Structure formats: C-alpha cells, structure tokens
Amino acid sequence: MKRFPLCALIICSLLFVFTHDSDADSKSPKWAATSVEKAGPDFQIQGEYSGVLGEDSNEPLKYGVQVIALGDGAFQAVGYPGGLPGDGWDQKEKVSAKGEKTGNVISFTSEQGRGDLEDGKITIFDADGNQVGTIKKVHRKSPTLGKKAPANAKVLFDSNRAEETVKNFTNGKITNEGLLKEGVTSKQKFKDGHLHLEFQLPFMPQARGQGRSNSGCYVLGRYEVQILDSFGLEGKDNECGGIYKVGAPSVNMCFPPLAWQTYDIDFQAAKYDKEGNKTDKAKITVKHNGVTIHDNREIDGPTPGGTNKDETIAGPLFLQNHSNPVRFRNIWVIEK
Known part of the structure; x- marks a missing residue:
C-alpha cells in the first residue's frame, strides 16, 4: 500500500443523534459549560483522535486528528502526520478543513481522501476509496497531573x-x-x-x-x-x-x-x-x-x-x- 499522507485528508463524516439541550444551543459567544454534563452533544464529538494507518504496509503512518467544536453542530478538523502535537508530529505539515453538514453527516473535505467518524473512531480512506486504517478517540493526560507538592513546597x-x-x-x-x-x-x-x-x-x-x-x-x-x-x-x-x-x-x-x-x-x-x-x-x-x-x-x-x-x-x-x-x-x- 502506498504511504497515505492523511495531512491531505479529509472528508470526515460524523454520524450522530441530535439531542441538544437549551444551554448547548445557545448562540451567545459568552455561553460556557464548566462540566461535561452541561456541555451538550457537540462536546462528545470534539476532541483528539490517534492511531496508525497502513499497519500491514511497508510504510505505516501514525496519525492524529483534532476535531474542534465551533457551535451549532459546526466543526473544524486538523490533521497531524506522525501523531498529535507532543506525540510524534514533526511540526512541518498539517491540514485544516472546515466541516459541512448534510442531515446528520458532517464532512471535512480535501482532495486526497476522507475519514468517516462514528462511535468514537475515524475510518480513513485514500483518494481511491481504499480503507487505510482507523484512528480512535483518545483522552490524553499530563504526566504531572495530580502531582503532589513536595515537603519543601x-x-x-x-x-x-x-x-x-x-x-x-x-x-x-x-x-x-x-x-x-x-x-x-x-x-x-x-x-x-x-x-x-x-x-x-x-x-x-x-x-x-x-x-x-x-x-x-x-x-x-x-x-x-x-x-x-x-x-x-x-x-x-x-x-x-x-x-x-x-x-x-x-x-x-x-x-x-x-x-x-x-x-x-x-x-x-x-x-x-x-x-x-x-x-x-x-x-x-x-x-x-x-x-x-x-x-x-x-x-x-x-x-x-x-x-x-x-x-x-x-x-x-x-x-x-x-x-x-x-x-x-x-x-x-x-x-x-
């Protein structure tokens, strides 16, 4: 399989059920959710996705995607060849694509491929329609999160x-x-x-x-x-x-x-x-x-x-x- 530069992604189709509550539908830029319970369904879609493409090929590629919620069911996707920032990305190449919604599907489009996101994972296809891998949603944590104060602190x-x-x-x-x-x-x-x-x-x-x-x-x-x-x-x-x-x-x-x-x-x-x-x-x-x-x-x-x-x-x-x-x-x- 040829090396798939997912940085050139993306049609990313997100299938989900709309269950917006009144808070999550707010049009105000000042609206803020301070808990997951109040954040609404868009919050569940946004986040980080990571995995390896072409695992069975001669040139497997680690890849990360950040999906950003923009309100009212709109999303932006940023793709990182090599992995997420701080987890393999070489800071040289990335792609950003804005989503377009049709019904319950949001598509992030580029010239060389697509990715279908459903149930916390993105299935990636190259420009010829060949499936090249799946990346899953991840929840990273800082290695110093919860670090206890030393005795002299x-x-x-x-x-x-x-x-x-x-x-x-x-x-x-x-x-x-x-x-x-x-x-x-x-x-x-x-x-x-x-x-x-x-x-x-x-x-x-x-x-x-x-x-x-x-x-x-x-x-x-x-x-x-x-x-x-x-x-x-x-x-x-x-x-x-x-x-x-x-x-x-x-x-x-x-x-x-x-x-x-x-x-x-x-x-x-x-x-x-x-x-x-x-x-x-x-x-x-x-x-x-x-x-x-x-x-x-x-x-x-x-x-x-x-x-x-x-x-x-x-x-x-x-x-x-x-x-x-x-x-x-x-x-x-x-x-x-």
Missing part, C-alpha cells in the same frame, strides 16, 4: 482543602466543587522558584479568539503565560502557552476544553547590582502538559496586564480574570 491552593487554602489569595473564591476561580492574587510573593499549576478551560464553542476561555498565569505578577482555549490553533504568543508579547510556544500543547491541564514553570527574577543596574534578564522555562514549550527563555520586561512592573521586587502569582470561568486546582511553589 508552599501550597497555594489544594482543592481537597479548598476552604483553608483559598485564604492564600486576595479575592479568593471557590466553586461548589471546591475549585479556585479566576481573578486571584497570591498573598505570598516570590523571586526564583518552580510553580506547578493545574487549570481547566470551559467549553465555549461559540466564542472565538481571545474570547474563548481566556485567563492568564502571571508569574511574579508581571510575566504572563497565556491561558486560552487554543485547541487545534497555530500556537501564537497570545494563545495557550504563549508568553504574551514575548514568544510563542515551541508547540501548541493545548488539550481540548474541560480536560485538566498543567503548567510546570521554572522562573528566575531579573537580577540587579548594588547600583540598580540590571545584570540579568528574567528567565522562564515552561512545560505545558509535560512538554517543554519555552526553554530558559529570557524576558526583556513585564508583559501587559500584570499586578506590578517593578522587576527589582518579589512578586505574587496572579491568575487573570477575563470574564471566562477558568478553574484551577493543585497549585504550589518551591522557592529557590
């Missing part, structure tokens, strides 16, 4: 002790489920250290761009690592994992909305001599869902929207409120 928030640890933040508020809400600033301040943060993006299929599950993780209150539903997007400096106005992530590791995600961040404050001259820029290393997306990156100065711009002082952890219900849990810092 300062626990800023623990959802198992929500009522107690929410007091570590100014303006701290929690949900009925014991999760930390956005728009909080830690009372403790830091200079150099390691931060572990777990966050969950709401499902906002009608929203676009910066209005889609937006928050921000401000290290030292002045350097923003963006939090945004960038699932399936390009991975820019204003998207998830980007350091705002500084640099894009090396790879877009954003998981689908409502999946718990992690940031593991090593940070070093800018250094100054006795005369007040800057001798070393602030530096940051970021792992998003276990994959390094910034490696000892230098930051010239504070990014917009933080709590302070003075690089000579210690600063807090600030989790931005952008009017979207982003949730947090398991937050701790090791000072260095």
